Amino acid sequence: MTRALVLPATLLLTALTACSTSEPAKENPAPPLPTSTTTPTPSSLAPPKPLAKDCAEVLPTPEVDRALGKPPASTGVRSIVGVPEPKIGRTGRLGCYYAPPSDVPPRDAPPGQTPGTQLELGLATYADEAAAQKRVRATVETERAKGAAVNDVQVGSDKAVLIVGEKQRVLVFALGRSTIALTLAAGVVADDRAGPALTELAAKIASAAPR
Template sequence: MRVGLTVLVAALALGGCTHSAPPRESPAVPVIGSSRPKAGGERTVPDDCDAVATLDDLTRMLHHFVPGPVRRIVGVPQDDIGRTARLDCYYGLAADQPTAGAPIWIGLTSYVDEESARKRRTATVADERSAGGTASVNDVVVGDGHGVLIRAASWMLVAGRGRVTVVVQVVPTMVREDQAGQLLGQVADFALTKH
């Protein structure tokens, strides 16, 4: 009888009918393209413009078709202003067109601390005001914060969150004047929070 019981237990084990230990937790599956940072997380500057905003993202947010292609320029750290990373994304450029002619430009930059980021935002707004001569400047909502909307030759919005700043520039024909603040604010918030 003992031999028969041993054979039965062996047969059950080989047949996979034994009781196994409880399964371990499965490893977390990475989420790609989530639109919001984790709680308490801070945006990092990517090296790819699709991680800032895709053509489809911009078309949806601006209610205006945004053509391709997308051209990127990856900046380098700059110690004298505390810059740690920079990415400039130019949307809608023809192959031989200079970046200054882009219908949409989004620049995302990170700094060593919030104070350095704030100083750069202030300097950018001051530079645009002096260059624009008659530029109009208004505060606008950007997510749960605010930014500065400048209207000169193009619409430009300057905003930031923590150590990261964003500049969104759009040619006037892509947004209506009464919607510019809201729409560029949405683009800026998206660029500051997309992960």
């Protein structure tokens, strides 16, 4: 005759208690939410600002009068749009010739007819920054070879060169792929005012120059 196996009551109670107090299986944590990989387009990828075709967009005559200490409406301007010069990497040029209104020739006058010019602005664009820097260096070395004094100056946060010659004062510098050259005839302002006046005007032009 087979006898049934009987567990003591204390042993059975211990087994049941162990089952009821065991920790439930932990669920896997939810995966982290994906982060966005979209980044804003860098401003450097934006198309460059086109070169202006009118000097009023770059350096209006009232700004010239103010910087040179002249009465309002003392200055007129002629704008000449230049052509590209691939040999030196130049892609465009705007020439501005500031003179008393009676001396400013009409827009359809042949190039080079700018009698009485007191201030000249040459704003040019180049294929790249290296070509612009090379052009500035060539200008500085040419004037230095003529005996002009060359001094480093600041135009805002940019470095420029002030060239002091016998008949003119020239401020030239590169700004990205552009070059800015301001030529002031000697005697238009006092010698100690020439540098500050050119620096003031260059800072205004820089905001309108393509980079």
